[in-house]
Amino acid sequence: MGRAEERRARQVQGRRAAPQRSSGHESPGSGPGTKADGKKPRRTGIRRFVNWKTILGTFFGFCLLGMGAFIVLYMVVSVPEGNAAAKRQSNIYKYSDGSMLGRSGKVNREIVDLAKVPKSVQKTFVAAENKSFYSDSGIDLKGTARGLINTLSGKGKQGGSTITQQYVKNYYLSQDQTVTRKLKEMVISLKVDRKKSKDDILAGYINTSYYGRNAYGIQAAAQAYYRVDAEDLSVAQGAYLASLLQAPSQYDWAVASKTGKKLVEARWNYTLDNMVEQHWLDSGKRAAMKFPVPKDPKGAPGMEGQTGYLVEQANDELAKQLVAQGTAEDLDDAKALLTAGGWTITLNVDKKKQALLEKTVKEQLTSKLDPKKRKVDADIQAGAVSVDPKTGKVLAMYGGKDYFKHYFNNATRRDYQAASTFKPMILAAALEEKAKTHSGQPITANTIYDGTNRRPVVGSDIGFAPPNEDEHSYGPVTVQTAMNKSINSVFAQMGVDVGMDEVLKVAGKLGMHTKGLQAVPAQTLGSMGASPLEMAGAYATLDNHGKKVTPAVVAKAEHKDTTVKMPDPIGEQVISEEAADTVTSVLTGVVDDGTARVSVRNNPSRDGQQVAGKTGTSDNNRSAWFTGYTPNLVTSVGLFGENPKTQDHVSMKGATGLVLEGGRVNGGGYPAKIWAAYTFAAMAGKVTEFDLNTTSGAAVAPTDLPTATQTPSSTPSSTPTTEEPTTEPPTTSAPPTPTDEPTTTEPTTTSPSTPTSSPTDGVPDNPFDQTSQ
Incomplete structure (x- = not known):
């Protein structure tokens, strides 16, 4: 070996034998993570591949890749032909048997030149949107990125698109909520912005946007909301239409909730303030502007009578399903898709039952109304829904006297109190939760409660002492009798015994809208709003032995080669079969020995048919209800007092010339009469009986009857006893012979004490019965 090799060998051998340094000084290159020889340790695992250089390089790589992909996309995607008015079609609506119900008219659109739209009105759209x-x-990168992220994460639609992007979506693309569509929208927007002037884009935007009320474009919208042409719109009106585009369904003043009205007013103010900020509007003129309330909507041609109500409800159900399955971003986009046309929609509505319901309402009620003789007769509105409890199909619906004359659908409106029709929900909760009275006894149909008028509830942090019907005190009564007579003091205490949270929870399971309601004792009086459709669904769930029924108007919907699968109206078991059947059993007593006995029990067409149901009459006689059912048919009928000009809730007292009980319209009167005439005719003589899994209630003779000597304890309720109830339970086959004739005497003149401010059933449900509620 040469000298050089020997020298290197000795150096290596010396380093291996060298001792570790013991001084506090470290050699160069030493330190944490460094070996004694000055070399850094080798990275292992994923650390061998990940460091700041690779991360930075990967980031820039993705950026370059994204830029390259966008360049390719820009070159590949061309501006397509417009898909607007020329491709719009009518929708076809059919009854369940396939026969024609109606056909929507041509799309309500009229293109106008931008020059015909006042400059100041044009600017309202720019101020509102972009x-x-x-x-x-032409694009908003931040808004588009946010939209893409929301789409990928499933969060849905959010603002951020420019006017150009929205125009491109309306005119060139679809409403689909997909990443592909959003990328195309961005590319086409860039190209359109280069090829077209801003005025052309703005004109396209305001002429293709959907404004609600079946109105496409600013001309149709101006007519639909203000009955003027676009060229005659004021700045204030234009600002409303521009604000409306964000959420037409929510912001349409005629149907908006209180929250919706506040939101659209806030957006209207935002739009005008932006105009001042951009120097498009004088601040003095802005300060003087008042919100321009739109006019009431008009029905579309071909939608007269009940057709419009049925079509609108079908569109609402289908729109919700399009959103649920991801075909549309939100309800407004879904309704725009429906309005675009090309749909064939088959309803569950039975043509014969629909005609029968319309005929019955006319014969039993509207033919007796004469606004020329009695002003109050003009205030009466009726709504009804009939459901098959085994399938959930809506077989018939009555929305009002005419879709052209009354735009609101009385069958689906939820702005009137449910009143005593809510009492079965309280009993259902007590049975489902196996609740006990304040004294610790199980709540059953035979449990005794104190029915004293204005009796303060016990066990509540909130003081509550509701009045009974006509300030009547009943003393000790069974739960069955309390349901028959609709005794407020009993059900107020029962609600507290069960727990109002549990009551609202069970009511929600049955199908009532209880979200956001306060769990307070006053809710036991049915102070929440409800619709005939909602009540029909809740009672259908009871009729279906506790298995959830969500009433469905739409059977199926087809568009070109696509069929929309509608959700199953029959859901899961939401309360036990025994709880549901016991409530049904108890509710047969309301018909056979309670507030509905005159109109339903004694109806000559009944022919022994078993019936369960409940009446209801709200505070100040503003609403009256009867929701009843047989084993195969559930129907809810509601009457509502509404001022035809202001839409305010008003009393129905004196309607049709009623004089008994101060002329009050009660649930046991016209609603029950409509129900009975329709139901017994619809049954076509087929008598059926309930198959109930229960051992209590009016439909089942109790094994232990309370004794006549039993008195209630000082607590709100006590144990069931063996006392005979005041009214003998009816048989399950034919209606029993009445034990007393309906009285026609005038009510006593004794002045009742001042009622509470809580909503009550302060009127008899039966106008011919002075003793029951």
Whole structure:
């Protein structure tokens, strides 16, 4: 070996034998993570591949890749032909048997030149949607990125699109909520912005946007909301239409909730303030502007009578399903898709039952209304829904006297109190939760409660002492009798015994809208709003032995080669079969020995048919209800007092010339009469009986009857005893012979004490019965 090799060998051998340094000084290159020889340890695992250089390189790589992909996309995607008015079609609506119900008219659209739209009105759209419109390149990168992220994460639609992007979506693309569509939208927007002037884009935007009320474009919208042409719109009106585009369904003043009205007013103010900020509107003129309340909507041609109500409800159900399955971003996009046309929609509505319901309402009620003789007769609105409890199909619906004359659907409106029709929900909760009275006894149909008028509830942090019907005190009564007579003091205490949280929870399971309601004792009086459709669903769930029924108007919907699968109206078991059947058993007593006995029990067409149901009459006689059912048919009928000009809730007292009980319209009167005439005719003589899994209630003779000597304890309730109830339970086959004749005497003149401010059933449900509620 040469000298050089020997020298290197000795150096290596010396380093191996060298001792560790013991001084506090470290050699260069030493330190944490460094070996004694000055070399850094080798990275292992994923650390061998990940460091700041690779991360930075990967980031820039993705950026370059994204830029390259976008360049390719820009070159590949061309501006397509417009898909607007020329491709719009009518929708076809059919009854369940396939016969024609109606056909929607042509799309309500009239293109207008931008020059015919006042400059100040044009600016309202820019101020509302895209202040940078005149200077941007057609896209909002931040807004588009946010939209893409929301789409990928399933969060749905969010604002951020420019006017150009929205125009492109309306005119060139679809409403689909997909990443592909959003990328195309961005590319086409860039190209359109280069090829077209800002005025052309703005004109396209305001002429293709959907404004609600079946109105496409600003001309149709101006007529639909203000009965003027677009060229005659004021700045205030234009600002409303521009604000409306964000959420037409929510912001349409005629149907908006209180929250919706507040939101659209806030957006209207936002739009005008932006105009001042952009120097498009004088601040003095802005300060003087008042919100321009739109006019009431008009029905579309071909939608007269009940057709419009049925079509609108079908569209609402289908729109919700399009959103649920991801075909549309939100309800407004879904309704725009429906309005675009090309759909064939088959309803569950039975043509014969629909005609029968319309005929019955006319014969039993509307033919007796004469606004020329009695002003109050003009205030009476009726709504009804009939459901098959085994399938959930809506077989018939009555929305009002005429879709052209009364735009609101009385069958689906939820702005009137449910009143005593809520009492079965309280009993259902007590049975489902196996609740006990304040004294610790199980709540059953035979449990005795104190029915004293204005009796303060026990066990509640909130003081509550509701009045009974006509301030009547009943003393000790069974739960069955309390349901028959609709005794408020009993059900107020029962609600507290069960727990109002549990009561609302069970009511929600049955199908009532209880979200957001306060769990307070006053809710036991049915102070929440409800619709005949909602009540029909809740009672159908009871009729279906506790298995959830969600009433469905739409059977199926087809568009070109696509069929929309509608959800199953029959859901899961939401309360036990025994609890549901016991409530049904108890509710037969309301018909056979309670507030509905005159109109239903004694109806000559009944022919022994078993019936369960409940009446209800709200505070100040503003609403009256009867929701009843047989084993195969559930129907809810509601009457509502509404001022035809202001839409305020008003009393129905004196309608049709009623004089008994101060002329009050009660649930046991016209609603029950309509129900009985329709139901017994619809049954076509087929008598059926309930198959109930229960051992208590009016439909089942109790094994232990309370004794006549039993008195209630000082607590709100006590144990069931063996006392004979005041009214003998009816048989399950034919209606029993009445034990007393309906009285026609005038009510006593004794002045009742001042009622509470809580909503009550302060009127008899039966106008011919002075003793029951």
